[in-house]
Amino acid sequence: MPSEQPSPSAGRHEPVHPLSLWRWRHNPLRRRTDRIQGWTALALLLLAPVLGLAAAFSAGDAARARYRAVAEEQEQTRHLLVATLTHDSPRHPEPGSDEAKKARYPVPVRYTAPGGETRTAETDVLPGLSRGSTVDVWVDARGALTGAPMAADEIRSRAMGWAVIAFLAVAVAGAAVYGVAALSLHRHNLADWESRWARTAPRWTTSP
Template structure:
């Protein structure tokens, strides 16, 4: 982190300028803000995300039901494809025409994805549906929700640290610009007499 490099300007040095000391104070303020604000923001965002995601987990687990479906036949144009929910691609799925009984007792049928490599008529597989038997995605589990919340908190903390560091760089950039402007003014004043004999006498 570049904020740490600004602290060296506190060392005793006869050539140290007031702006060097100001940059050191800016660097210290940046470090303190990053040390305090980033963890606080990350914790707040992570906690908020955890609460929201766990409520979503409970709602999904109450509204989604695992039912057993029966393969009627494999669809002709279907090729096995990776399961997008597994994330690894190790669990191929096939598109089949299946039937199942909804939690409310209604009989349903239609094309669905089955976690079967070579589905045959009469094969059984699990399917997630809502209360009326409509196919839905697998409900979010608590562990996955907690992982997402932790990642959200870490992301917020890193973003906060980055914004604070960007603010420090902007302040230092403006200080350097003002310093260069003062140097240019000093050179302009000294320029007409520079190198002439008797200058300053």
């Protein structure tokens, strides 16, 4: 009777969790690459949060300083003026509702620029305002309508956004490093197994 030949895939390990204790326990099936993969996962698990927090604080501080400088420049170059509506603003379908309080409609307004020039532009105003009503507008150094200088809460929000992005970037980078390492080790294991099988297969022959 011919002896049964083992499948080439019989010696290959089934995928396990990267932090499974199996990678550290002493057993005859554990390979050196298993230990490397386990320690790589543990190192990244411990380092990623630390590096992520460091990157978050660094990015947040840098963004906060930059936006503060931008806000200071805006405060020096922007001016708050009073503009007059040249048309009635549309009425909201549900006057007095919460939605109406938040709604804004673009309406032409007239204002006098810092240089003394009378200008007409369009800005968003509350619904239901009649022609001749006045609203506050911000203009830049050239006299064009612009937004208000960045407030402290906006600076804080933007800085926090960059901090979160930096933290997530480190986390993604850590996952990518582990993925590349795991793939490289897996390929090494396959190549090693194929090499061992090539040496072992000739001995699994049929009996005469």
